[in-house]
Amino acid sequence: MTTWVPTAYRTHTLGEIQTLGADLIDKTVTVAGFMEANRGKGAICFVDLRDGTGTTQVFLKANTIGAESLDLVQRMTRESTLQFTGTVSLKRPPKVKEGEPTPPPAYEVLATSVEVIARAEAPLPLGVTDTVNVELDTRLDNRFLDLRRAHVNAMFRLRGKVLQFGRQHLITEGFIETHTPKIVATATEGGTDLFPMQYFETPAYLNQSPQLFKQLCMSGGLERVFEIGPAFRAEKHDTYRHLNEFISFDIEVSWANDDDVMGVLERMLHHIWKSVAEEEESQGLIATINAYRATQEEEAIEVIVPELPFPRMEYCDAIRIIKEKGGTIEWGDDIDAENSDLLAEDLPQFYFLPRWPMSLKPFYIHHVEGEIGSTDQQLSRGFDLNFGRDEMTSGGQREHRIDVLIDNLKNMDLDPEEFEFYVAGFRHGVPPHAGWGLGVERILMKLTGAKNVRETVLFPRDRKRFCP
RNA sequence: GCCCGCUUGGUGUAGAGGUUAUCAUGCAGGAUUGUCAUUCCUGCGACCCGGGUUCAAUUCCCGGAGUGGGCGCCA
Numbered sequence: 001m002t003t004w005v006p007t008a009y010r011t012h013t014l015g016e017i018q019t020l021g022a023d024l025i026d027k028t029v030t031v032a033g034f035m036e037a038n039r040g041k042g043a044i045c046f047v048d049l050r051d052g053t054g055t056t057q058v059f060l061k062a063n064t065i066g067a068e069s070l071d072l073v074q075r076m077t078r079e080s081t082l083q084f085t086g087t088v089s090l091k092r093p094p095k096v097k098e099g100e101p102t103p104p105p106a107y108e109v110l111a112t113s114v115e116v117i118a119r120a121e122a123p124l125p126l127g128v129t130d131t132v133n134v135e136l137d138t139r140l141d142n143r144f145l146d147l148r149r150a151h152v153n154a155m156f157r158l159r160g161k162v163l164q165f166g167r168q169h170l171i172t173e174g175f176i177e178t179h180t181p182k183i184v185a186t187a188t189e190g191g192t193d194l195f196p197m198q199y200f201e202t203p204a205y206l207n208q209s210p211q212l213f214k215q216l217c218m219s220g221g222l223e224r225v226f227e228i229g230p231a232f233r234a235e236k237h238d239t240y241r242h243l244n245e246f247i248s249f250d251i252e253v254s255w256a257n258d259d260d261v262m263g264v265l266e267r268m269l270h271h272i273w274k275s276v277a278e279e280e281e282s283q284g285l286i287a288t289i290n291a292y293r294a295t296q297e298e299e300a301i302e303v304i305v306p307e308l309p310f311p312r313m314e315y316c317d318a319i320r321i322i323k324e325k326g327g328t329i330e331w332g333d334d335i336d337a338e339n340s341d342l343l344a345e346d347l348p349q350f351y352f353l354p355r356w357p358m359s360l361k362p363f364y365i366h367h368v369e370g371e372i373g374s375t376d377q378q379l380s381r382g383f384d385l386n387f388g389r390d391e392m393t394s395g396g397q398r399e400h401r402i403d404v405l406i407d408n409l410k411n412m413d414l415d416p417e418e419f420e421f422y423v424a425g426f427r428h429g430v431p432p433h434a435g436w437g438l439g440v441e442r443i444l445m446k447l448t449g450a451k452n453v454r455e456t457v458l459f460p461r462d463r464k465r466f467c468p
Numbered sequence: 469g470c471c472c473g474c475u476u477g478g479u480g481u482a483g484a485g486g487u488u489a490u491c492a493u494g495c496a497g498g499a500u501u502g503u504c505a506u507u508c509c510u511g512c513g514a515c516c517c518g519g520g521u522u523c524a525a526u527u528c529c530c531g532g533a534g535u536g537g538g539c540g541c542c543a
Contacts, residue, residue: 039503046503057504078494092502106504123478123495123513131505132480132493137535192542209543236469237541246543337539384543391543439543453543464535 004053009083009117015053017088021107024088031056031109032083032117034148035076036129045074047111049082052153057091057108058084069114079120079128079148086111131295136452143459143468151292152455154285159444159456161282162272163228166249169271173264175224175251180213182206182230186418193234195244206232209437211364212422214252215398218433219425226251228440238463240452241390241442245461249443252435258366258381258397261434262352265385265393266310269350269443276447277303289448301449304349310385311351316374318343318353331375332357337389344388354383363408366397366432381434387446395436402426 004013010032017024017031033051040046040060047058062070076082086109093103125142126134128149139146146152167177183199184207194205209231217225231248253261276282290300313321322329325342329335335343335353343351358367361382371379382396399405405426409416416423444456454460459468 037504039506040501041498042501044502048504059502091504126479127494129505130479130493134479135535138479231543233542235541237539238537239539239541240537242542248543334541336541394543437543442543 010051013053014049014051014056017056017107017109018054021088021090021105024107025090026087028085028087028112029109030083030085031058032081034128035073035078035080035082035120037078038073038076041074043070045070047073047082047084049084049109050148057106058086058111059089059108060111060114065111065113069111072116073114076116077120077122079124079145081117081120083115083117084109084111085113133296136454140454140460140465141468147458149292151289154288155444155448155450155456156458158276158282158285158289158448159440161276161279161285162443162447163249163440165272165275166268167226167228168275169268170224170226170251170264173224173267175226176222178214178217178222178225178227179229180207180210180217180227182232186212186421195232195234208233209248210250211437212419214250214435215364215430215433216422216425218252218254218398219428219430221254223254223431224251231437236463241445243441243453243457243460243462246453246457247440249438249440250435252398252433254431254433256397256434257432258354258383258395258434261395261397261436262312262354262383262385263309265395265436265438266306266308266350266352269310270306270308272443273303273305273447277305293449298449301447303447306350311347313343313347313351313353314355315353315357315379316355319374321346331373332359332377334360340386340389340391343386347386348388350385350387350392352383352385354381355379356382356384361396363405363412363414364398366399366434383436385436385438387442390442390446392442392446393436393438395434397432397434400426400430400432402430 004016006012011030012024014031014033017029031049033049036048036050036055038045038047043062045060047060049056049058060070060073073082088107089110091106091108124145126138126145128145147156183197184205192208194208197204197206210227210229214225214227227250228247230245232245234244235242251261251264253264276286286301286303293300316331318335319329319331322335322339322342327339327342329339355371356379357373358365358378358380361380365380365382367378367380373379380396382394384391385393399408402423405423406416409419441453441456444450445453448456450456454462
């Protein structure tokens with residue numbers, strides 16, 4: 001349970017007026033919030049007041065609050081911030097049609113005074129309680145108002161929950177939380193464009209992932225680390241699932257191989273899903289999202305806890321199955337969206353794709369000599385985790401043998417000298433280690449049914465948007 | 469970067485070479501109401517920009533800008 005400590009502006013939250021209402025009857029309280037709606041233009045008026053914990057009706061009578069204050073509230077615009085002092089009372093039950101159940105008792109505040117903290121300008125750029133659809137672009141331009149909408153607010157509370165449950169699980173498995181630098185000197189670990197920046201007199205970059213640094217933590221004997229932090233990629237992609245700044249949930253584990261960290265991943269995701277499905281507050285957030293979806297005639301989202309272990313579909317088998325289904329692909333190709341759709345037909349939820357060809361993986365991925373695929377090419381210990389058609393995670397066992405590592409760099413046309421800070425960490429003994437990076441926003445998409453990854457980020461950064 | 473759409477009140481939409489430009493929501497005013505998605509009445513508010521075709525363009529054509537979707541690549 002959350003403990004709400006009174007503040008300078010309110011003695012109770014609006015949620016508490018409802019949950020503690022029976023004990024608060026006739027007590028004087030001060031509450032504050034956004035005015036969702038007001039009704040009544042005569043000698044009485046009702047205000048729906050909303051704060052972060054819920055909504056409560058405030059009842060105003062001319063002879064209790066005074067004609068002047070009543071008039072002020074009656075003229076107030078929606079979403080204005082108001083503070084009321086008054087006494088808690090039992091709300092008169094609504095008229096119910098015959099046969100319908102009587103709703104549980106609700107409480108209201110009979111106002112004795114009001115303070116207008118801020119009047120909201122009208123018209124609102126988007127309706128907070130309106131049922132009309134609002135386009136994502138309009139929403140993001142006015143995110144502060146969009147966030148006031150119940151289902152959007154719930155999305156971000158749920159985001160916090162997901163991170164909390166994930167963090168909680170890793171800590172129980174002995175992980176420690178770390179932070180690695182986001183300003184880096186090395187151009188790239190391959191595969192992506194970076195944002196250049198100026199670091200005093202020297203060119204530098206925003207980091208694309210904590211990869212190389214978390215490996216140095218392994219060399220440093222930290223054994224089990226995780227990090228939840230931003231990653232920056234300057235790719236000019238424009239899709240429902242890409243961002244130029246996203247939050248990467250990363251782990252790295254010593255004395256472990258790819259199978260070991262796949263285990264960590266599926267246990268963590270299982271814990272997150274299970275917790276969201278079972279925890280009361282999370283269920284409430286899901287219910288809020290579903291209430292909105294119902295107004296948009298969208299199907300309710302259901303939190304289906306995935307079974308352990310997640311299915312494994314090795315790369316070679318995936319290629320074979322795609323071919324059987326009529327997809328165009330050759331061994332050694334990346335699996336594109338169209339072909340991922342074919343795999344997703346049979347694997348609509350989480351599944352691992354282990355043992356990719358070494359040729360498709362970055363220099364830091366480990367391979368075991370003799371592990372070869374169906375065309376006699378070297379396999380790697382790299383894996384992906386998909387949810388249906390979408391990639392959630394990329395991971396693998398890392399190359400801890402310094403000579404192989406340097407060969408890999410050379411084979412991929414990278415200059416080992418540029419990676420000296422990294423290679424140096426391998427000169428004095430490194431435990432075999434493995435890890436992964438998980439896209440937090442993509443997980444949120446799957447959990448909340450969001451069709452666009454931007455919905456799961458407060459202020460998304462994409463090709464066209466970096467403000468607000 | 470490539471391909472395909474779209475752009476109409478604050479928001480979301482309907483629509484047509486000549487209309488009083490539709491509906492919902494919103495906003496303003498009024499009637500009713502201890503209301504509770506109130507109900508009812510009245511009113512307000514819009515065709516992205518530039519050029520072309522035409523007697524006439526918001527509608528057709530070209531260009532631009534903005535935006536949405538798909539793809540590549542990725543998390």
